[in-house]
Amino acid sequence: MAGTFETVGVVGLGTMGAGIAEVFARAGLTVIGVEADPAALERGRGHLEGSTGRALARGKLTEAERAEILGRVSFTTSLEDLADADLVIEAIPEVMDYKRALFTDLDRVCKPSAVLATNTSSLSVTAIAATTTRPGRVIGMHFFNPAPVMKLVEVVRTVTTDDGLAGEVADLARRLGKTPVTVGDRAGFVVNRLLLAYLNHAAALLENGLAGRDDIDAAMKLGAGFPMGPFALLDLIGLDTSYEICEVLFRETRDRRHAPAPILRELVTAGRLGRKSGEGFHCAEEPQSPSPHEKPSAASVAVLGEGAEEFSARLSGAGFKIVDPEGAELVLALSHTPVVERAVRLPHPDRLVGLHLVGDQVAEVASTVLTSPDTARVAHGLLRILGRTPVPCKDRAEFVVDALLYPYLNDAVRMYESGYASIEDIDTAMKLGCGYPAGPFETLDRLGLETVRDGLRALYAEYREPSFAPAPLLDQLVTAGVRSIRDLTP
Numbered sequence: 001m002a003g004t005f006e007t008v009g010v011v012g013l014g015t016m017g018a019g020i021a022e023v024f025a026r027a028g029l030t031v032i033g034v035e036a037d038p039a040a041l042e043r044g045r046g047h048l049e050g051s052t053g054r055a056l057a058r059g060k061l062t063e064a065e066r067a068e069i070l071g072r073v074s075f076t077t078s079l080e081d082l083a084d085a086d087l088v089i090e091a092i093p094e095v096m097d098y099k100r101a102l103f104t105d106l107d108r109v110c111k112p113s114a115v116l117a118t119n120t121s122s123l124s125v126t127a128i129a130a131t132t133t134r135p136g137r138v139i140g141m142h143f144f145n146p147a148p149v150m151k152l153v154e155v156v157r158t159v160t161t162d163d164g165l166a167g168e169v170a171d172l173a174r175r176l177g178k179t180p181v182t183v184g185d186r187a188g189f190v191v192n193r194l195l196l197a198y199l200n201h202a203a204a205l206l207e208n209g210l211a212g213r214d215d216i217d218a219a220m221k222l223g224a225g226f227p228m229g230p231f232a233l234l235d236l237i238g239l240d241t242s243y244e245i246c247e248v249l250f251r252e253t254r255d256r257r258h259a260p261a262p263i264l265r266e267l268v269t270a271g272r273l274g275r276k277s278g279e280g281f282h283c284a285e286e287p288q289s290p291s292p293h294e295k296p297s298a299a300s301v302a303v304l305g306e307g308a309e310e311f312s313a314r315l316s317g318a319g320f321k322i323v324d325p326e327g328a329e330l331v332l333a334l335s336h337t338p339v340v341e342r343a344v345r346l347p348h349p350d351r352l353v354g355l356h357l358v359g360d361q362v363a364e365v366a367s368t369v370l371t372s373p374d375t376a377r378v379a380h381g382l383l384r385i386l387g388r389t390p391v392p393c394k395d396r397a398e399f400v401v402d403a404l405l406y407p408y409l410n411d412a413v414r415m416y417e418s419g420y421a422s423i424e425d426i427d428t429a430m431k432l433g434c435g436y437p438a439g440p441f442e443t444l445d446r447l448g449l450e451t452v453r454d455g456l457r458a459l460y461a462e463y464r465e466p467s468f469a470p471a472p473l474l475d476q477l478v479t480a481g482v483r484s485i486r487d488l489t490p
């Protein structure tokens with residue numbers, strides 16, 4: 001059926017549209033690129049020429065293939081040129097009024113059988129479809145940035161989409177070399193709903209002073225294995241776009257974790273939009289702050305908590321003297337929950353920090369309100385000697401990585417539990433849409449359902465955030481002794 005789409009229109013040749021036009025042309029379809037702005041049209045043409053030129057230089061395309069691809073794409077500023085298109089996809093800015101006005105025009109210009117698709121990241125496809133006389137032929141086709149590289153396409157059907165159309169569009173996505181995941185019309189679909197909640201949560205924790213920007217970025221990159229930290233990713237997506245998506249999510253869910261963090265609003269208002277404006281959370285010119293490499297002056301260290309023996313053995317192997325907590329210059333309390341209760345039981349509570357080893361590379365170092373700055377510095381130096389990146393943070397439940405990771409996993413369980421998407425589709429979408437090494441359900445299984453459930457309980461007890469309460473399904477699986485959520489039949 002995907003063979004019925006031979007001529008496609010792409011409206012808006014900005015960041016996404018130019019890449020989408022390239023994807024269609026490379027798959028052998030005839031493409032009509034439409035831009036409102038003549039300068040943007042030339043940039044779109046330049047993108048296609050540049051990208052195929054680079055492929056030629058790398059030997060990925062022959063001169064003849066490149067000429068064929070370029071020959072399949074025409075450029076225009078007139079929507080009327082879309083009269084014969086079989087499918088038109090729009091990639092104009094994420095503003096509902098613009099999209100609705102465009103779809104009214106497309107409905108008038110395009111032949112009645114043409115499919116009208118939107119690349120919206122979060123807006124209601126149903127509301128866009130309702131502006132046309134053909135809501136059955138309107139669908140979401142959500143590509144990821146950069147479109148030629150990212151393998152995922154979310155195909156979004158609405159309650160009015162014709163039977164079978166989602167399947168045809170999914171086949172088309174496959175013909176483009178993409179992996180489609182078909183879902184219903186909910187704000188943010190799969191990827192942005194899970195991703196933006198996590199990114200916004202990171203911004204809120206930064207605002208609360210849990211940890212610093214670079215420390216949170218390092219923790220999630222090195223500790224959770226994400227391709228980049230949340231603030232680097234927010235800058236890449238664009239803070240204005242991220243803000244808009246959070247607004248749309250919040251309007252639908254009324255979950256306050258989706259309400260854009262005030263720091264996002266402030267940065268956007270100040271014109272700091274991320275990479276596209278040169279400055280966002282990070283600044284393009286800022287030097288990569290080399291972390292000061294303090295040599296620990298403490299010779300005597302005590303280790304408390306689960307795993308203390310093993311960790312003590314590593315410390316003595318590195319030349320540290322292991323002593324009792326009462327006599328130690330530095331007390332490391334291995335924990336992922338607050339350690340201030342341990343500190344107050346010591347004669348020198350200022351000498352204790354909480355220590356949570358995350359993966360092979362990161363060590364979260366939690367300072368209590370009693371920890372002296374010297375103690376924290378010494379602990380950081382000691383961890384660097386052991387080859388770990390210290391992530392200084394406040395003494396709060398689950399410290400940094402798990403405080404960000406567990407609610408994201410919980411959201412994925414809730415999404416599955418609501419019947420919105422299958423476990424496999426959610427895992428596929430997060431891997432192919434975000435470049436994550438594993439999907440949330442694979443991560444849940446690796447960490448252990450009970451560990452995550454208990455961590456969520458601790459987070460809920462600390463922050464009293466209703467959506468941190470473990471999803472009922474997660475709780476039940478732990479109670480039932482089920483070890484892998486992926487064993488559930490879809």
Ligand SMILES: NC(=O)c1ccc[n+]([C@@H]2O[C@H](COP(=O)([O-])OP(=O)(O)OC[C@H]3O[C@@H](n4cnc5c(N)ncnc54)[C@H](O)[C@@H]3O)[C@@H](O)[C@H]2O)c1
Pocket residue numbers: 011012013014015016017034035036037040090091092093094095098102119120121122142143144145237
């Ligand atoms: N940027 C991303 O990472 C990303 C990823 C996935 C989806 N999206 C979605 O894709 C859409 C486009 O985003 P973008 O980042 O490419 O935006 P962009 O601002 O880079 O490009 C939009 C282009 O549309 C043109 N345009 C505006 N109105 C038009 C009209 N009526 N007719 C023709 N052209 C018009 C503009 O001149 C501009 O060149 C949005 O809905 C966005 O949510 C973006």
